[in-house]
Amino acid sequence: MSTEGASSKSRDWGRRAFGPARRRTIASLVEALFSDESASGLVPAPAELTARVADEFDLLVGAGSSDLRRGFGLLAFLVEWLPLFVLGELSRASRLPLARRLAYLHRLEHSKVALLATLFIAFKLPLTMIAFELTPELGLTGFDRDTISTPRRALKMAEAAQPNEGHSATEPGRG
């Protein structure tokens, strides 16, 4: 799925944060984070998902201030080069085979060094939010509406209007 670019109508500037090298790093993280297993072994995240998530993450960080963009550029640089210290492998993260990349991310997540765990979370949180807000990943959560922005239909408004039962209406001492 393509993402929106800049247009006055969408009021989205479409500003980006990362150059080609850092975009490759992000894409390699996405490929590993949302990989799966099959009978024949590890399966990287589908190319379409990888492209969409990496693209939207670029736009997300790009919409922030220059400080934020520079900060995430530095974090992406660190993620790219830390395998040497975390895995002891002389390789960039984006060039590790998928299984080794997963092992690298696992080590970061469970690292005793809090800053390494934080570095992992800085990418995992926004990338996962982007990945799981559209189908088919959204479907994995069991969410039962068409899209994440679809209003809930099931609630009967009459039911919603019923008063509380079995609980004090107002906490003592509070107005």
Add this chain to the structure above:
Amino acid sequence: MKLAPLPVDGPIVEGRGIQRGFDETCDAVIVGSGAGGAVIAAILAEAGQRVIVLEEGPYYTPAEYGAFRPTESMRRIWRESGLLTALGLGQTPVIGLSAGRCVGGSSVLTGGVCFRIPSQIHAHWVDELGLDELSEKSLESAYEAVERRIRVTEVPQSMRSEATQRFVRGAERLGIPMYPIKRNTEACVGNGRCNFGCPSGAKLSVDVSYLPAALARGGRVVSDALVERVNVDHGRAVGVSGRLLDGPEGAPSSPFRVRARVVVVACGTLHTPILLLRSGLGRSTPSLGRNVTLHPALRVSALFDEVLDGWNGALQSVYSNHFAREGITLVGVYSAVNVLAAALPGTGAAHRRFVADMPRHGIFGAMVHDEGGGSVRLGPGREPILTYRMAPRDLLRLRRAITILAEMAFAGGARELYLPIFGQHPVRSVDEVKRLEHASLDARRIECIAFHPLGSARMATDARRGVVDANGQSYEVDDLYIADGSILPTSIGVNSQVPIMTMATRLAWRLADRMTRSARASALADGSLSPQSNATTGGG
């Protein structure tokens, strides 16, 4: 360069679209359109003052932002795309901050929770800080006016999600009383994603509840307008200047200036001090930018045996102040499923397995009434740097809160818990959680979020201890007022939306009276008004 007046094609002017700067004059210019600024704008406009509201963020209608996906919302209407973080000093958890950057400000992103300031906080302000005018009684009429206008009502029990009910049941078994939360919603159907904009348009944020009143009385709102300076002349604020965000990729470009009799700064706790510092102020008010409190909060996710579909219900519906003496407030909470998926541990197939259990997850949160430790400083770019050093007492409270939430979850029938600790495997018993509470743990592994930064330009009885007086007026410059969360004298321990709006209401009533009297005196002096004419604000 001579600038033209604002275009007259509509009350809300999108700064990025007018492609030229402007020069305007009004009675009151208000910087920021959130819970403080919008309230001031509406009340002053209703009192007959000509107001202009300048908002750095864009303008979206409720229908537009209600249709955003969560990360779209973050990109378009959250400050720093929702990736804003306090820089922790020492043993301080990583604290993500949620703040709005759009017409309506953070009120567009709240869960709609409405609390009054607890009685003991009011008493502390009066008895120990000498702020006699901030008693509960003296703010009563302002509270009532706010609650009426934003239609504060109790969340009915039928709006509690099944997930919340599980925690409530656990709390009841432990003897922890739970109370229904009050919120500013109308016809809420329980979409469970208020923080990203309501898909049903049910939340009465200030862009819906206050700004239309200002616009109806001739007020103007300019979006995409970055105020860079409060203009001061002979010790008096006389207006503001800045640039519209209409350059390439939203860069500041066309200059603007607004001249006014009164300047009200309402940019929020993080940006108000920055604007004042960039305007050369703060020399005689040393507390500017200091003493920031955040109400650090965390949540625990619990896996139950049954399908709960926790997304069906109000985002927040119950709370408990049972642990108020320990500085902990418990709050029922949920969020968009993609956000919750992001908080689950693991990568690849392992993470997918956790996500597949999402329909059986329940979430509950806790918030700590912190003692401060935050500072806002000028950064290298446009955004401020927020540092925060968590007090050891508050860190203990956070860890205690995790244990309390875990006890509630297990008492409610949870099978395993996902704690807000980076890299922590799921836990399966209260004993395990209690051991963790007392184990050695790097605080930076604890995942926190804060929604209520407060106190960087505190109200106090003198300039040594605060930045504004009890009327919100700057100690440093005449005709400069501050009306946002930055003026709250201490942490309040509850959601700050109604407290900010209430303080702004009181301030606006007084300001409107003063401006009306001043205008009347001028008119009488120049003969344009007869002494029999009457003018009132209608405020309390």
